[in-house]
Amino acid sequence: xxxxxxxxxxxxxxxxxxxxxxxxxxxxxxxxxxxxxxxxxxxxxxxxxxxxxxxxxxxxxxxxxxxxxxxxxxxxxxxxxxxxxxxxxxxxxxxxxxxxxxxxxxxxxxxxxxxxxxxxxxxxxxxxxxxxxxxxxxxxxxxxxxxxxxxxxxxxxxxxxxxxxxxxxxxxxxxxxxxxxxxxxxxxxxxxxxxxxxxxxxxxxxxxxxxxxxxxxxxxxxxxxxxxxxxxxxxxxxxxxxxxxxxxxxxxxxxxxxxxxxxxxxxxxxxxxxxxxxxxxxxxxxxxxxxxxxxxxxx
Amino acid sequence: xxxxxxxxxxxxxxxxxxxxxxxxxxxxxxxxxxxxxxxxxxxxxxxxxxxxxxxxxxxxxxxxxxxxxxxxxxxxxxxxxxxxxxxxxxxxxxxxxxxxxxxxxxxxxxxxxxxxxxxxxxxxxxxxxxxxxxxxxxxxxxxxxxxxxxxxxxxxxxxxxxxxxxxxxxxxxxxxxxxxxxxxxxxxxxxxxxxxxxxxxxxxxxxxxxxxxxxxxxxxxxxxxxxxxxxxxxxxxxxxxxxxxxxxxxxxxxxxxxxxxxxxxxxxxxxxxxxxxxxxxxxxxxxxxxxxxxxxxxx
Numbered sequence: 001x002x003x004x005x006x007x008x009x010x011x012x013x014x015x016x017x018x019x020x021x022x023x024x025x026x027x028x029x030x031x032x033x034x035x036x037x038x039x040x041x042x043x044x045x046x047x048x049x050x051x052x053x054x055x056x057x058x059x060x061x062x063x064x065x066x067x068x069x070x071x072x073x074x075x076x077x078x079x080x081x082x083x084x085x086x087x088x089x090x091x092x093x094x095x096x097x098x099x100x101x102x103x104x105x106x107x108x109x110x111x112x113x114x115x116x117x118x119x120x121x122x123x124x125x126x127x128x129x130x131x132x133x134x135x136x137x138x139x140x141x142x143x144x145x146x147x148x149x150x151x152x153x154x155x156x157x158x159x160x161x162x163x164x165x166x167x168x169x170x171x172x173x174x175x176x177x178x179x180x181x182x183x184x185x186x187x188x189x190x191x192x193x194x195x196x197x198x199x200x201x202x203x204x205x206x207x208x209x210x211x212x213x214x215x216x217x218x219x220x221x222x223x224x225x226x227x228x229x230x231x232x233x234x235x236x237x238x239x240x241x242x243x244x245x246x247x248x249x250x251x252x253x254x255x256x257x258x259x260x261x262x263x264x265x266x267x268x269x270x271x272x273x274x275x276x277x278x279x280x281x282x283x284x285x286x287x288x289x290x291x292x293x294x295x296x297x298x299x
Numbered sequence: 300x301x302x303x304x305x306x307x308x309x310x311x312x313x314x315x316x317x318x319x320x321x322x323x324x325x326x327x328x329x330x331x332x333x334x335x336x337x338x339x340x341x342x343x344x345x346x347x348x349x350x351x352x353x354x355x356x357x358x359x360x361x362x363x364x365x366x367x368x369x370x371x372x373x374x375x376x377x378x379x380x381x382x383x384x385x386x387x388x389x390x391x392x393x394x395x396x397x398x399x400x401x402x403x404x405x406x407x408x409x410x411x412x413x414x415x416x417x418x419x420x421x422x423x424x425x426x427x428x429x430x431x432x433x434x435x436x437x438x439x440x441x442x443x444x445x446x447x448x449x450x451x452x453x454x455x456x457x458x459x460x461x462x463x464x465x466x467x468x469x470x471x472x473x474x475x476x477x478x479x480x481x482x483x484x485x486x487x488x489x490x491x492x493x494x495x496x497x498x499x500x501x502x503x504x505x506x507x508x509x510x511x512x513x514x515x516x517x518x519x520x521x522x523x524x525x526x527x528x529x530x531x532x533x534x535x536x537x538x539x540x541x542x543x544x545x546x547x548x549x550x551x552x553x554x555x556x557x558x559x560x561x562x563x564x565x566x567x568x569x570x571x572x573x574x575x576x577x578x579x580x581x582x583x584x585x586x587x588x589x590x591x592x593x594x595x596x597x598x
Contacts, residue, residue: 006590241579263584280571290568291481291566294333
């Protein structure tokens, strides 16, 4: 199989339907890349697009979407609840198959350079593509939003200078481009209605309070059942099975079991195959052992 | 994704390299189908080919392979250790993705009819494509081999009449065509060198001695470690996780654990995803949740 990347570009329009559709159409205009989902929030005044395909096709589609958003959105007029600095606000490349984070970071750098050169939009590299430690975190780049960044650049603040492009903001603002692992939204339901147990388990397993490194978690009550609601930020380093078995162990301490689990949104197939390999103890499972991985592309 | 089938045709030549290559080339001559493996045994005088691709492409490739074998193999001259009735002996269609056993049985019937009509070769339908209960089992159709079947047809035995084509054998003999689920060769190593425990566990889990319906098993010693060596004949009805957990429970009764497991040959991806779903308790996992399943064919 050939390399596959995902991208989840966010653009700053969630109200004008004709503008939203024109931009989504631009993202969906390249053969070999496809918009598989998008959702707009009028209060946030923002749209999130999910795009997958070959690295080349996705890069080209992202460029077209960024160009179209720059044409149709004026950041001097745009307001909404969600923090933003540009018409296209943030663009992560996500490795899915036969491509790694470093290669995605290279795609991010190439796209950022092209956007700055051909469209004159300042671009910042973030997450795994960041050129400076403080730019690993998106919130640092977006500090002060469009208005604050504009003022800082006009004041000549060297710390806010973009990675590529001019140190001033036009009507399209600036765009943050980078690479990150796929995020898995994973909820575990417990055999109890006592939400305090879910909260205790969430606290035990999440990174912020001493738990597993790539886990965010909170305890909530969903339809009368306590749920540990989680984001898994890097399933290659904190895998589903480890999270599940730690939740199971913590639950047992309160006399509770796992009732069931659910995924919100999409999961990379590899995350499930990793779990099967671990539970079945298939120490030497190779991609070549999986029938579908040997199928001709044209089949 | 589009439908994918596997086929594992067996032809009656395992010695003459030029003949083997000519037939394998015929199997590999259709766009959208690919020979991913083949192996010849000179003692058996037989070659097994593994072919995957779209239903249409695989059907066409099988027809070409059968035609080429009929041209190059004379069953009146062919001898080897393995039982056989035809130049192409047996051809199973195996459902892999977005196709079921019934649809594979329909492909088997269509191919059998075409082979009989265009090549004049008698064909028998077996396994899930069988038209009579006694033809579900390959050994019944192959009884007496080429020579015995030839004599029975010449004697006018109505029980041996083929499903399609003439009731007499030419130099290509007859071909058995059908549909069956994918077979998974799955071995579990135990934390003991006592092979008698592996034998007891094999007896407990295999169908023939009262165990799980689609499991064949035996206990063997491999590199100083006891191993339960299994064939899983239908993972959709006797799944990997159930087999694994039953072996684990039986092993525990003898104070032994599972050391590791291994697959021999290929496994359909769905078998691993089913295991992940069961262990993670993802009750409502849908194919649409898996990122790769939503990727454009052209990507």
